[in-house]
Each structure stands twice: as C-alpha cells, then as structure tokens.
Amino acid sequence: ETGVTQTPRHLVMGMTNKKSLKCEQHLGHNAMYWYKQSAKKPLELMFVYSLEERVENNSVPSRFSPECPNSSHLFLHLHTLQPEDSALYLCASSQVWTSGTYEQYFGPGTRLTVT
Amino acid sequence: TQLLEQSPQFLSIQEGENLTVYCNSSSVFSSLQWYRQEPGEGPVLLVTVVTGGEVKKLKRLTFQFGDARKDSSLHITAAQPGDTGLYLCAGGETSGSRLTFGEGTQLTVNP
Numbered sequence: 001e002t003g004v005t006q007t008p009r010h011l012v013m014g015m016t017n018k019k020s021l022k023c024e025q026h027l028g029h030n031a032m033y034w035y036k037q038s039a040k041k042p043l044e045l046m047f048v049y050s051l052e053e054r055v056e057n058n059s060v061p062s063r064f065s066p067e068c069p070n071s072s073h074l075f076l077h078l079h080t081l082q083p084e085d086s087a088l089y090l091c092a093s094s095q096v097w098t099s100g101t102y103e104q105y106f107g108p109g110t111r112l113t114v115t
Numbered sequence: 116t117q118l119l120e121q122s123p124q125f126l127s128i129q130e131g132e133n134l135t136v137y138c139n140s141s142s143v144f145s146s147l148q149w150y151r152q153e154p155g156e157g158p159v160l161l162v163t164v165v166t167g168g169e170v171k172k173l174k175r176l177t178f179q180f181g182d183a184r185k186d187s188s189l190h191i192t193a194a195q196p197g198d199t200g201l202y203l204c205a206g207g208e209t210s211g212s213r214l215t216f217g218e219g220t221q222l223t224v225n226p
Contacts, residue, residue: 004157031212042218043203050212090157096212102146102165104205104214106157 002026006091006107013081014115021076021110023091032074033104034066035090043090049074050096081114088112117142119206121217129225131193136202136220139186144206147180147187148214152201194224 004025013019025032034046048056049068063085065077074091088111092104119140128134138147146165150158162171164180164187171178175198177190187204201221205214 006157043216045213048212055212088155092157094212094214102207103148103160103163105160106150109155109157111155 004091004093004105004107006089006110008110009108010111010113012113012115013078015081015083017081018077018079020078021089021091021112023074023076023107025072025074025091025093025105027093027095027105029093029095029105030071031094031096032068032071033092033094034074034076035092036087037090037109038087047076078112081112083114086112086114117144117206117208117215119204119215119217121202121204121220123220124218125221125223127223127225128194130195132224134191134194134222136189136204136222137186138188138204138217140206140215141185142206142215143184143209144215145184145209146207147184148205148207149178149187149189150203150205152203152219158201158203191222194222196224196226198222199224 007022031050033048036044046060047066052068063080067075088109090109091107094104122137148163149161152158162178167182167184169180175192179188201219203219204217
C-alpha cells in the first residue's frame with residue numbers, strides 16, 4: 001500500500017448506529033487530518049493531530065470522536081449522527097516542519113450517508 | 116484567520132480553449148499548493164510552489180506564485196475533457212500544521 005488509504009469507501013448508517021472510519025498513511029508523515037466535504041461547500045477542517053497529539057478541534061460536535069494511536073493511523077468514531085452529517089470524509093497527512101506546513105496528501109475519502 | 120479566495124467559482128469551456136484560475140489572499144503563505152479533485156475522490160496534489168515569483172509547468176498547466184507570496188494562478192493551455200474537475204488552491208502557514216483552502220473552481224471542459 002502506498003500513500004493514504006481510507007476504509008470503508010462507502011458507509012450507510014442509521015442515526016443510532018456506532019461506526020468508525022479508518023485512515024492509514026504510508027508516507028512517514030508526522031501530522032494527520034480529518035476534513036468534511038459536503039456538497040457544494042468548501043473543505044471543512046475537523047481535527048488535526050501533530051506528533052500524535054490533537055492540536056486542533058474546530059468546534060466539531062461530540063458525536064465525532066477522533067483517535068490517533070500512532071503517527072500512521074487515524075480513526076474517526078461516529079455515534080448518534082444526524083442526516084446533515086452525510087458527506088465525504090477525507091483524511092490527509094503531511095510533514096510539519098518548524099518553518100511551516102507544505103503539501104498534504106489525501107486519501108480517497110469515505111462517502112457517509114446517515115439515514 | 117487567513118483566507119484564500121478563488122475565482123471564478125465555476126468555469127465551463129470548450130475543448131481547446133485556454134483558461135486561468137486565480138487564488139488571492141491578503142496573507143503571506145510559506146507555500147502554495149494546487150490540487151485537482153474528481154467526484155467522490157480525494158484531492159490530488161498537482162504542484163507546490165514556495166518562492167515568490169516562482170513558475171512551474173506541468174505539461175499544459177502553468178502555475179505561478181505571486182512575488183509577495185499572497186496569490187497564485189493556474190493557467191491551462193488547450194484544455195481537454197480530462198482536465199474537468201474541482202481545482203483547489205491551499206496556502207501553508209508560516210508556522211503550525213494547517214493549510215488554508217480556497218473554495219475551489221469547478222472546471223468543465225466540453226468536447
């Protein structure tokens with residue numbers, strides 16, 4: 001496997017279900033990100049992990065819970081979601097330097113539908 | 116908060132035409148990236164520019180970073196239907212771990 005992988009690619013869940021999204025990066029990067037992309041809306045940054053510590057949480061509802069067990073893996077745990085949470089969820093990784101951040105590499109995304 | 120404005124938001128052209136997409140900000144960025152995204156897929160990195168005034172070419176695509184590192188442009192020559200997609204610009208902060216993304220330009224190239 002190369003780059004950034006995400007599983008599952010598609011997920012349909014009811015509002016009372018609990019599910020998890022998984023992301024794995026094979027690039028040796030030290031930062032990982034979760035984004036939400038809704039139809040006709042710009043990318044929304046949800047969470048940032050740098051060196052396995054959460055450094056940013058952009059007012060995301062508590063029904064979304066991230067986990068970063070090591071620098072290569074990132075999870076997004078989902079529970080009691082709402083229909084408006086249906087979107088494409090993208091994971092990305094990057095190498096963060098003292099001089100700043102350069103390119104991010106994205107996974108293919110998980111298309112989530114909440115019924 | 117840093118903002119990146121992309122223009123135009125939507126562009127529909129005929130195969131063979133040229134086009135330019137713009138990405139502007141009042142903030143200085145350490146780097147600027149351009150991505151292309153197809154429906155249902157993640158954005159794919161096209162190029163990174165880091166030096167003010169830098170120009171990079173990728174086949175029919177020409178990318179330029181402004182002298183002051185606040186803006187960028189993407190020019191496509193002789194567009195083809197395969198160029199269709201959402202083009203996103205993103206600026207790297209001078210410190211920290213974030214990229215600031217523009218809202219994107221949806222390009223459609225008709226055969």
